[in-house]
Amino acid sequence: MAQTYIISLSSIPPRFGQLGATLESLLAQSVPAERVILYLSRQYQRFPQWDGELPEVPDGVEIRLVDEDYGPATKILPAVRDFAGGDVEILFCDDDQVYPKHLARQLLKERARRPNDVVSVSGMSTYPAMDGERRSIPRPQRLRLWRTTNLRWQFVRLWRRAKSRYFGVEYVQPTCRLTLRKGYADGLEGFMGVMVRPEFFPPEVFEIPEFAWSVDDVWLSGHLARSGHKIWITGGLFDPVLTPLRKPSHLDETALNQNVVGGWERDAANLETVRFFQRTYGIWD
DSSP: OOOOEEEEEEOOGGGGGGOHHHHHHHHTOSSOOSEEEEEEESSOSSOTTOOOOOOOOOTTEEEEEESOOOGGGGGTHHHHHHTTTSSOEEEEOOSSEEOOTTHHHHHHHHHHHOTTSEEESSEESOOOOSSSSOSOOOSSBOEEOOGGGOHHHHHHHHHHHHHHHHHOOOOOOOOOOOEEEOEEESEEOGGGOEEEOGGGSOGGGGOOOGGGTTOHHHHHHHHHHHTTOOEEEOOOTTSOOOOOEEOGGGGSTTOGGGSOBTTBOHHHHHHHHHHHHHHHHOOOO
16 A cells, blocks of 8 residues: 555635644644645636735645636545546645644544545435435444543633633644544545545546535545545544634635525535435445
């Protein structure tokens, strides 16, 4: 299994001025990437007023312009095309997080053990069945560690909030382990980091319907699943904590999870995309 890997991500014009911390964290990985590529669209469906001015990026980050606007899937689909046929791993992630330096090392370690699986830090355990109970659920399932029951995390969070309130210390939400037991999930969540190979994706992944344009996690997960690549969630109890630091832009007015896109509200778009794969390919039944 090759240990060569590249990092791929994308961004949108309102966030161009806030990319520094994210890109620096990717350049600082303990296992350095061969390349860190920021894919930007020449024109943005959501931001037609963009004047074309590119962001400033640190040395070591390459900007590539693409003609297509794949929405949030721009963080991976151009890389799938550019590196097709190559013996390379692709770590894709979002522009609104600051990543731990051991992220790539842990993902590469899991990929070596599971060469046919997608490896993700976070995921959606099961998507809803068309009717009644789900019959096919990947095993072993990932066992999630919920923040509400994580007493250590709750204590640290409250302590930091108290320091912020009474002493004026800037509040930074503590990182939190999300997985108690590693295992499979129906869907990946790209914002925390995912490792794949270009050949995992079928050609149809580039043909995004309007209802799925804003919900790349489900769209990508469906095509991976129908191609025989299950999604393995890493970061269990005895692994390093892989949760990134969330930047404010994750939940601000630019975030897709805060917007109706193309007439589709977030939850409705997710469900319609799940139903598309269930009807068309018979997965997640």
